[in-house]
Amino acid sequence: MNVVNSVSNPVALTNKVSLTNKVSLTNKVSVLTFSGSDSAGLAGMQMDSKVQHAFGVHCLSVLTAVTAQNNQHTFLVQAVGPQMFAAQLKAVAVFTPKAMKCGLVANVQQAQLIIDTQKKLGIALICDPVSHATNGGALNNEAELDGEGNSNKSVQNLLLAHSTLFTPNIPEAEKLVGFAIKDSFHIIKAAKALLKMGAQAVLIKGGHRLNDEGIIKDNPSTYSQDYFHSVQNQFWLQSDSINTLHTRGTGCALASAIASGIALGYCLKDAVVMGKMAITQGLLNAQGVDGEKGAVQINRVPDTQVSLPRLICAQTQTQENMPFPDIGDTPLGLYPIVERAAWLEQLLPLGVSTIQLRVKDLIGQALEDEICLAIAIATRYQCRLFINDYWQLAIQHGAYGVHLGQEDLAEAQIQQIRRAGLRLGISTHCHFEVAKAHAYRPSYIAYGPVFPTKSKDMPWVPQGVKGLAYWQKLLDYPLVAIGGIDLESAKDIHALGVSGIGMISQITQAQDPIAVTNALLAITRS
Numbered sequence: 001m002n003v004v005n006s007v008s009n010p011v012a013l014t015n016k017v018s019l020t021n022k023v024s025l026t027n028k029v030s031v032l033t034f035s036g037s038d039s040a041g042l043a044g045m046q047m048d049s050k051v052q053h054a055f056g057v058h059c060l061s062v063l064t065a066v067t068a069q070n071n072q073h074t075f076l077v078q079a080v081g082p083q084m085f086a087a088q089l090k091a092v093a094v095f096t097p098k099a100m101k102c103g104l105v106a107n108v109q110q111a112q113l114i115i116d117t118q119k120k121l122g123i124a125l126i127c128d129p130v131s132h133a134t135n136g137g138a139l140n141n142e143a144e145l146d147g148e149g150n151s152n153k154s155v156q157n158l159l160l161a162h163s164t165l166f167t168p169n170i171p172e173a174e175k176l177v178g179f180a181i182k183d184s185f186h187i188i189k190a191a192k193a194l195l196k197m198g199a200q201a202v203l204i205k206g207g208h209r210l211n212d213e214g215i216i217k218d219n220p221s222t223y224s225q226d227y228f229h230s231v232q233n234q235f236w237l238q239s240d241s242i243n244t245l246h247t248r249g250t251g252c253a254l255a256s257a258i259a260s261g262i263a264l265g266y267c268l269k270d271a272v273v274m275g276k277m278a279i280t281q282g283l284l285n286a287q288g289v290d291g292e293k294g295a296v297q298i299n300r301v302p303d304t305q306v307s308l309p310r311l312i313c314a315q316t317q318t319q320e321n322m323p324f325p326d327i328g329d330t331p332l333g334l335y336p337i338v339e340r341a342a343w344l345e346q347l348l349p350l351g352v353s354t355i356q357l358r359v360k361d362l363i364g365q366a367l368e369d370e371i372c373l374a375i376a377i378a379t380r381y382q383c384r385l386f387i388n389d390y391w392q393l394a395i396q397h398g399a400y401g402v403h404l405g406q407e408d409l410a411e412a413q414i415q416q417i418r419r420a421g422l423r424l425g426i427s428t429h430c431h432f433e434v435a436k437a438h439a440y441r442p443s444y445i446a447y448g449p450v451f452p453t454k455s456k457d458m459p460w461v462p463q464g465v466k467g468l469a470y471w472q473k474l475l476d477y478p479l480v481a482i483g484g485i486d487l488e489s490a491k492d493i494h495a496l497g498v499s500g501i502g503m504i505s506q507i508t509q510a511q512d513p514i515a516v517t518n519a520l521l522a523i524t525r526s
């Protein structure tokens with residue numbers, strides 16, 4: 001089934017409330033997990049269970065095999081027999097999992113039963129094709145596990161054809177597509193081939209094997225990058241490489257983190273970003289065990305900016321890898337968003353230090369005149385004026401900055417804005433968009449809607465104060481809260497320590513905009 005297209009609630013197509021909001025105190029959602037047991041406790045079901053627990057999700061555990069392995073050797077692998085496999089499936093049938101995850105699948109019979117279960121439940125299947133442990137030992141080769149003579153390749157082909165998301169690394173993808181993957185073009189070609197073979201989406205884990213030019217090389221490169229491909233979305237997730245020995249269990253952990261995100265109600269592309277964040281943070285926290293090589297350590301929902309990948313898609317323009325200029329030492333504070341320059345004459349004398357001109361109904365000379373007038377007033381009051389959308393006019397007339405939405409990013413010449421020395425603010429509404437904004441290194445990130453808003457049609461679930469708190473904790477960028485904020489809620493939002501509070505209607509529709517602005521300024525200065 002297609003997570004992206006088949007969710008009945010249209011809101012689920014785009015985003016959900018934050019993780020902090022989403023985890024219910026009285027009931028957990030579950031992920032139906034099919035994996036092997038790893039005697040070293042570094043991968044397999046042991047890792048799946050830990051990761052899902054970290055996300056506040058319950059791990060329903062159907063064991064596919066028992067493996068006797070450590071970091072050096074795989075001693076023995078025994079598939080769980082058909083009777084035991086069926087009994088486990090029967091036992092977990094009382095639950096109503098929200099996603100499925102499979103790792104090591106021992107044989108075609110198991111694969112078929114997993115697929116039958118997925119069809120019956122109609123939930124997403126996140127499939128990590130496991131064939132070898134990091135110690136090099138085969139985990140589901142045909143001789144040991146499949147008495148029917150079916151090869152591992154047929155197990156993977158079967159699962160691939162029914163996966164909502166399939167997450168091979170490069171060697172695993174190479175085996176399935178039948179050609180060598182040597183650069184990023186081959187990765188894209190392989191992703192397309194895997195979709196043709198039936199997967200609804202793939203995430204090819206390039207890991208350390210890609211260098212800056214997208215060419216695979218043997219030495220660890222400066223960053224790791226994974227490629228996501230579905231019919232609707234294609235993007236790279238790029239993170240700085242982490243120098244650690246303790247990398248066991250990353251494949252299992254990634255698929256489990258993504259399945260957890262789906263179970264919590266996030267759409268696939270957000271769950272994939274969350275999964276990548278979990279791995280990066282988990283590698284930074286990784287530890288050895290008794291002096292032996294250890295595993296990625298995921299013990300909480302990812303909550304640091306260093307874990308956030310840079311999301312690069314076709315529309316992302318070449319990066320100069322330079323951040324946009326900062327907004328200075330003074331937080332953005334109260335950030336009114338107005339449609340005419342005349343508002344600046346009213347609000348700036350009150351001490352408003354950041355404002356946005358968001359004109360939606362003018363074109364040509366009238367638009368340019370409005371922008372010029374706003375810049376002149378803002379300059380007089382030394383106020384930080386951001387121009388919404390019209391970046392060329394903002395550059396031409398020397399505005400302080402530009403604010404762009406996600407769609408505008410594709411059309412604007414970002415490098416021109418950067419080279420002209422203007423600040424850049426970017427709107428975001430979910431993990432996917434925050435990771436996309438991060439690739440531009442903007443001056444600030446705006447996140448919303450915090451509450452329901454009447455000022456703009458928005459398909460996004462309002463995040464609430466808790467959702468915003470998650471991003472305020474995570475991001476090092478100055479954060480602007482926006483959407484449905486009023487005098488009362490402004491206090492709670494300010495208390496989170498956000499840099500700015502963006503507002504349209506509370507000021508522009510107020511009976512007494514001056515009084516409201518003064519009251520809001522008192523809050524943001526407190």
Ligand SMILES: Cc1ncc(COP(=O)(O)OP(=O)(O)O)c(N)n1
Nearest residue numbers: 388403404405406427446480482502
């Ligand atoms: C501070 C701030 N945040 C968000 C927005 C919304 O911008 P955008 O997504 O470009 O949508 P429109 O404003 O163009 O409708 C904003 N303008 N300012």
Ligand SMILES: Cc1ncsc1CCOP(=O)(O)O
Nearest residue numbers: 448453455483484503504505
């Ligand atoms: C433009 C925009 N972007 C996210 S919410 C929003 C509208 C904010 O307006 P209001 O403050 O009236 O809710």
